[in-house]
Amino acid sequence: MTIKRNLLAAALASTGLCMAFGVSAQSAPATATQQTGATSTSTSTTTTSNDNSATTSNQKSQQQLAKNLATVTVSGFAGSVEKSIDYQRYADTIQNVVTAADIGGLPDQSIADALTRLPGVSAERVSGSASQINCRGMSGNFIETTLDGREQPSTSGSNYIQFDQYPSELISQATVYKTSEASLIEGGVGCTIALQTANPLDNAKDQSLNVDARGSYDGQAHDVIGADPEGYRLSVAYQGKFLDNTLGVGLGFAQLYQPYVAEQYDGLGGQVTSVNGKQAYVPEGTEVIQEGGEERRTGYLSTIVWRPNDHWQITDDTYYSKFDNTKYQYGYVSQAYDNGGVAITNPGFDAYNGVTSGTITSAALPANAQFSNATLSGNDTTDSNVFSTGLNAKWNDGPWHLDMDASLSHSSSNDYNLWAEAEPFNGLSNPSTATLMNQSATFVNNGERIGQFSVGNPGIYTNPNDMAVTSINVSPYIYRENYKGFRTSLQYDFDNDAIFSDLQAGVYINNQNYTADRTSWVYGNNNYTTGDASGGQPPLPLSSGDTSRVCWQGSFGGMPCFLKINTPLVLSAYGLKADPQLDLNPNGQAWTGVQSGTVNEKVRDMFLQADIDTTLWGHELTGNMGVRVAYTQQSSSGLEEVPTGTGVPITDGFGYTSTSYVPLNLGMSYTKWLPSTNLIYHWTDNDQTRFSISKDLSRPTLNYMLAGAGSYESGSGPSATFNVWGGYSPLLRPMTAMSYDLNYEHYFEDSSGLFTAGVFVKHLNTYIQEVSYNQFNFAAAGITVPTNPATGQPYLNGSYASAYNAPGTMLRGFETSFQKTHFLPGFWSNFGFGANYAFTQSPFGTSNPDGSTTVLSAFPGLSRNVASAQIFYDDGRFSGNITDTYRSKWVSDSQLAVNAEFVYYDSENEIDLQTAYKLSKNVSVLFQILNLNNMPSRTYFGVPSNTGTIQYFGRTFYAGVNLSL
Template structure:
């Protein structure tokens, strides 16, 4: 080879790195991602992405259409040869297929294939992803849901299905992966490095899910059915939770018209209990209170809760592929998932210890000055000396947290190729909807209930925190809380939240493959257009008073009597919670109905936050990219990869309401028809353009070893819920002040990232050892701040006139979200080892998969939820993340024991209706799975998930200040699978 070519390639690499370091950034977008099968093999069922991928047939090694992405001819040949050697079943087959995807990809990625997901099914896609290096999950309701990659939360991760950016039911950017049934997903990849033809948005990484292409099915017709029953070990300890449930799925694939028309249909149905037992310590005041002559940070209260109810998810999938010849393919796909979480939270809540609301005696104080035990009691004579008025109480609660969510994603993809040319076009539409009931119901013991003037009884609670274990909770008169003659409903509050997330997109690419270019195998360019519309609606309905002061604030809404049909005595069971006092399991809606009261939540000017927190966000993204695919040699070694540039133009605006006051606004009616003239419609926002260069190089040292280098400028859009414009105002000392916590002028979060990897592949795809050193420099993070002397007019906000001066009010404070948190690095190393067939004879089916990631960050976030000021780590980052699986496949039998570990991390957790950023303690979760195939048509499956009933433990600042201890139970599955 010529020395000039070496110089050319090295110069090009240097230029690409320099471009990444110096490029000026500016905005995030939704992501259409290339196929997970970039330069990789197909799973046993085949695969297809948004750019219409036909992967090589595993049974015959026949090469199908190229997938719309570059792949060197040498790598294609190696791929076919490798697949021809695969003749194993079970988890070993999926692992070896995943290895080949990783090996022949033109970027750094890790893959989970359908044999892995479907052969030994996971609870969710999130569970499957946690077996990949550097990937961890946060358990919500006991089930893995939100994914973290390389220490970054879901808002830094882009997610696609068949190459199309997915909308979210979370109300923010991150995807709740329990919306996606694992039975309907054929393959999932995590892209660790970026390239120009990947839609922007993945600072942490991109998760690309794919459904199957029925034309890749080796059979002309197939029909699969899976049915399993389940049992939750903790559900019988929670009132209203059924421990028994089921899971069912069915899939059909057929080929017609001489294998030119493929049809795929899928259905998945999941029913399971929503189960958790909780001990909750609420956050601390940042202003200490003097107790016994010493300053003490007080917690807001203590709770004991049973989370019960049921969950139902139904997923539907449809695929039609028409490929009349080798030059044209048309693919239509639709995915729909409907998830109903009918969950409630019932128990007891000792509330409002702070601000003089309770008398604190016998305090136990931590070394940091925080209250971690003692007795909280009612104020003698009443709060502020008013009899019957108490801020403190030990309320019996019934919180309805039910949520209905659905996701639709569909589109039409066309691909044409002729000679060196390949052209693709993809039209898509998607929609996510989520609606949460959000009711908070309290009942209290009263004196004089049934008389004309009942007063809340004096009460007290003794509590003691035990760090990462369940604490103590006892009351002075436990029988009072189950006495229907003394207990009554004090308050019923409903705070519904409704989210809509809609996208319409178009993507087109043109690729030209060179026949004999010494450096480039192909050049590719394309465009991407996405219109993204988001809306949030808040409503409210209130009855009574939570603290027995109905006669003061709501005289026409007295406490409502209970009866045995709507309040059932419930006692705790089990070793962790069995010593807690019994309580009444309330049915709040039935209590209202018994008294002829009907909730009617609406937007309401008397609760003006329902208007200002409602609103929309409109984001338009216009992208273009150019990418050169590299296939050359350097110093007699094959070098592949790509270099490119993506240009992203974004327009983001938010229609909403701004409070101006003094009747200076427009006449606007709320949901009850009340007119206010204190608000105006606004639509602030901005437009910007970003330049995102990328470089991926893969040096093939020999047939089994390769080194990769990747560099890119990447971006993630700010959480879309923080882009809303609605703001409330207040006047203070002649200044105009706004408060929102959101900001439509937020910039994206940018990062420059580098990867250097070494990969060793064992013969016959039997294993891999890989080490990846990575570094990300993130420019800034979003944080809620108070900006003093904010120039409202300069940023598009109307400042009303001060009637005293005849001039606009002076600038005051703006409580808002802002990209002001100092950025920093995220760096680490990921190690991966997988090996099958390392023992002889009968033990040849034994295999092992090990992953470990060490991640550090210099970024700190300030928090005072523990009372004293402290610096928290970057949310989502665990310093150590590891997974291990020991599996055995032989003949008809497959089994696997898997473990996932993550060290402590910081994240937002829901405590009642409030999200608080807390520390999560280290977790170890074990799962066991086994399958037996009686013949080609019938198999049996047995699973135990969360084998050791691992709880989720969170705390404030240090481990002595408990936040929440939650136990979810272990889930046992048993069932059969049928294949025809």
């Protein structure tokens, strides 16, 4: 019998591998279709719920996990480490877990901070806080995120989740799935992150209440005008069991209020142009900015669980989070250095012919050149929210298990995005004839350190009588996502089967709708030059009532003082109202029509999965194998620009009726077969080897699928060209990847630690890249080219900016992790240690003109080295840990200048300290320092000498009390 089972198991493993390789080439071809009506998108959900045992569907593994968790007697931080080890040990997939005490016991700023302690997981900081997660060298656009098994909508305007939207106090567990299985929703080629809330019926107490309150202090706030250094965090969580433990109620509230503080030096990305007779890379300009404001995040959670008997459990979950970020910007912007007519005196060059220093003087400029020093006033206030609710029903009867879930979720994000500039003038008594004063600027970019910046005649920039507002631009970013989903799965447990422990199958039906709504309102013109006032919008003189003088302190103390402008007062003084609207006027902001639109997806999935529990060569073999079939229909509605007079009459928000646009609706559908096999070979009770192979899928990023397209003519006379740009294309194909993992894991006795080491390879079939085709044949593509009045013939073919499915690449890496509690004798036994390291590489690259040389860019989001180390102490009364997280440099395409470029982020090494002390059984005091080493965010373009952004956020101190009843 043993021989027969071994042969069957070996054949099963071989069959699983063959199936994974063979089906990878059998995806149904994508079909492009013209559609007339709007469709909606669907997204799927995972089989996990707020039932923590859902980390595995294998019944034997569930029983062993429950047994181990029941024997954990250590509480606090050390106890949470041991629980996390058990979840990882008995999972069917390769995964890492953070449990409640990691997140809630000593709360991090957000879930993202907690996740960065896991192998191969890193974060991109936005406004100083960890926000977007990168996993195994891939950005957040390739990570699937769920909350209680329901896919979460984004507030980023793209696919990636902003994890600072999720208060850590309301999450009981976070699981990072490094490998896939058929029952897991597709979407995470990088990984899948499953957030879970607590089930109140699993609470040890009949009634419990936890109140956490702490004040905060930002150590850099005193350097920023108007910033308040003080803030607070408050959370209240209640769990209760009623009706003889058949009804559970969980309620949660968490609020964060803190100052937003940042100081930054920007060497804006530029282009190659002529400098003193030779070609060199010239930055667009220099910005020196103070950023202040406040952040207020409020989260609510409600969980009601009814378990009337052993057969039924019905759960209603509702989560809502609102994040209001009021951010202002003040300082200098010196711009247009890279204009071809600008003369730079005393230029300094790096080894790559990049200009790193020089002086620009407006008096020496040719008449057609633009250069300006401006004091700026910005408002980046963002209001975002996420709502997620669902009703879940589980039925169990002997070997049968039925799971049904209906969900609804939506998100919205509104970034106000105001930018105003003021410059010095002569003759402001008559603004219509006023002329710009002669100006000069001297800059020295200092690589990845704060540079130097000065202006000639600095007194004029702080004198309201010399200054006038030349431009005000309000261009909000408004995004909305809506999800409607339903899933059902059925599992049957086999009794004493030689190979399989159970078989499960399921269906997922989900719809998703994404809306981008771009509007704009503009007064004047930045890069102001004499004669701009002829357009009827003269500069707006300032007064002492709407301005104040501000000087720099601290590390930026050498920068020139500037005039802080109260833009709302300026608007009010001149009877102006910033009312952004859709603008289709060719003399206005017609891009708003092209960048607005909707994307819809419908996803219809089925899966079949068998869990394995057998014996092979005298050792236990567990895991699963299965296949998921994912059908997706995607489409987008937008506006396509056509020659004037040939379009449909459309009236914009300002009352202008355009005949230069036609409605456009394009779409396509595809079916993908996604097989997977996960095998765990148990050498001993404490040693096991995991092997996984799967085909994974990530859909195109939503903002890249907008169908809108705009056009413009460049040049003059017979040589003028016709050019097209747009939101890109709903005909983009998804990224699929064949993923291979091999892991060795050793677990120490009594769940006191682990050591793991593994390798992975991902073969990506495609990668979506932005591209600009020169001399594109528009006629051959069916795009009408208007007539050039200078020739009576169509304009010459120019550029076509779009996105396309570029050839794929490979990601490969190595990950290792070590954790140990109670490894020292006596008093020292309360110490614990954890460390992990991940190495990832890819041959992916793209030619990119930074400096005056061609630079090979790495895969966006990939850091070759990611590591963290943590020392903690927990004796039941005092608990503390210090964590150091590190990631080497990486590439992002998220930074924009006049010319969008890849930007490199320099390596980051952040240290956090968290402590708690129990005054009594129910009362604890807490103290934390986040960003203890005041780690800045630093970027550069192409080579380190081409300075990007050097941004300091300061240290944040927390002190407070926790009450637990």
